[in-house]
Amino acid sequence: MMKSVLVPVSLLFLSAANAQQTDSLKAIKILQQLEAKNASLQQLTTHVRYEMEDTVNYDAIRVVEGTLWLTPKPNDTIFGNVFHLKGTDNKGAFDCYYDGHTSFEIRHVKKTVLAIDPYLFSNGQYNPAKNKGLMSIYEPLLFDKHLVRSLVTNSPFAAPSALKLQETADEWMVTLKYPPTKGGALISRVLHIRKQSMQLTQTTKTIQYMGTTRKDTHYFDKTDTGNKIAPDSIELRETFSDYTFEEKEPDQPKPLRISPLVGKQASVFNLPAFGGGTVSLESLKGKYVLLNFWESWSGYSIMTIPYLKTHYLLYKSRGLEIVGISTENEKQIAQLIQAQQLPYKHLKGNKELLSQYDITEHPSYVLIDKTGKIVAHNNIAEIEKILKSTW
Numbered sequence: 155m156m157k158s159v160l161v162p163v164s165l166l167f168l169s170a171a172n173a174q175q176t177d178s179l180k181a182i183k184i185l186q187q188l189e190a191k192n193a194s195l196q197q198l199t200t201h202v203r204y205e206m207e208d209t210v211n212y213d214a215i216r217v218v219e220g221t222l223w224l225t226p227k228p229n230d231t232i233f234g235n236v237f238h239l240k241g242t243d244n245k246g247a248f249d250c251y252y253d254g255h256t257s258f259e260i261r262h263v264k265k266t267v268l269a270i271d272p273y274l275f276s277n278g279q280y281n282p283a284k285n286k287g288l289m290s291i292y293e294p295l296l297f298d299k300h301l302v303r304s305l306v307t308n309s310p311f312a313a314p315s316a317l318k319l320q321e322t323a324d325e326w327m328v329t330l331k332y333p334p335t336k337g338g339a340l341i342s343r344v345l346h347i348r349k350q351s352m353q354l355t356q357t358t359k360t361i362q363y364m365g366t367t368r369k370d371t372h373y374f375d376k377t378d379t380g381n382k383i384a385p386d387s388i389e390l391r392e393t394f395s396d397y398t399f400e401e402k403e404p405d406q407p408k409p410l411r412i413s414p415l416v417g418k419q420a421s422v423f424n425l426p427a428f429g430g431g432t433v434s435l436e437s438l439k440g441k442y443v444l445l446n447f448w449e450s451w452s453g454y455s456i457m458t459i460p461y462l463k464t465h466y467l468l469y470k471s472r473g474l475e476i477v478g479i480s481t482e483n484e485k486q487i488a489q490l491i492q493a494q495q496l497p498y499k500h501l502k503g504n505k506e507l508l509s510q511y512d513i514t515e516h517p518s519y520v521l522i523d524k525t526g527k528i529v530a531h532n533n534i535a536e537i538e539k540i541l542k543s544t545w
Contacts, residue, residue: 189301257283390453413531450486
């Protein structure tokens with residue numbers, strides 16, 4: 155006959171509390187491992203399917219699906235990386251590029267390009283470069299180098315028991331439940347992490363408020379962090395010259411910066427040219443010279459190619475020379491010159507030249523008159539005015 159054993163209720167609660175604490179600590183350790191993997195990330199390619207279910211505003215699940223190519227850029231204060239999104243949503247096919255300076259939203263059904271300089275706006279969740287539907291497939295947890303801080307340290311956790319860990323043979327599932335917000339909303343997150351590769355396969359964020367529920371789920375597939383991303387995949391290469399172009403303007407326009415070089419003699423140079431030989435500024439004396447400082451990774455540089463080609467063909471016979479100057483990615487620049495059939499000269503510059511010409515962004519434009527004096531610097535309206543008044 156078995157004897158019954160009486161266990162004090164307090165010991166049962168203590169045992170359960172210890173189990174919860176162990177569970178939470180293990181969950182934290184797994185998140186730390188994922189954070190360490192994110193910190194070593196050099197590039198990322200993944201296919202993303204985003205589903206949003208809102209019991210109030212939508213009768214059906216809203217879906218955005220596509221591919222993300224991403225390269226970290228630690229000095230970038232907006233996203234912390236450069237990226238390309240290619241996918242479809244309820245408005246049709248889209249591409250979205252961010253080159254570290256400008257965000258380009260390209261809509262192929264309506265044939266429109268929206269350019270946004272995110273640095274002209276407050277760097278928060280309502281920054282127009284971030285606050286748009288197609289960005290739904292951009293999930294920061296995939297590459298967050300401060301993952302634990304984002305999910306745990308900076309979150310109002312009431313106790314370690316807010317973390318729960320479950321596992322299958324292949325995956326861990328970490329659940330984070332937050333205490334009610336001031337408005338009474340309940341928020342929880344679930345992360346699915348593949349054990350073998352330490353990769354996120356799914357994230358779900360649930361918000362419950364006043365009897366309504368919103369659920370945002372990301373599914374990740376074909377994630378690759380090992381192979382180097384081809385520049386064609388992440389850099390904007392097309393000009394979309396037959397698309398309608400629009401710039402998002404801030405509430406208060408950015409004041410025009412006047413370079414101290416205007417009115418001074420241009421620094422002389424003698425640089426190697428794409429295609430062979432060298433070109434000096436002295437050899438162009440007696441002509442108006444428009445220097446175009448550009449790079450293959452700069453979306454605006456690519457977008458302005460039709461503008462430069464048009465002006466070159468219009469003013470070449472009247473004495474205008476356009477000279478493209480780049481300092482990086484010679485192979486990609488050469489491919490672009492050939493693919494876009496650029497008719498004007500292109501030179502291989504250097505950082506010293508960028509400093510001499512006060513170049514702080516790309517593209518940049520410097521107009522030099524027939525005497526070798528700089529008459530306009532990064533002022534398109536002024537350049538247009540001078541060219542039209544000269545010819």
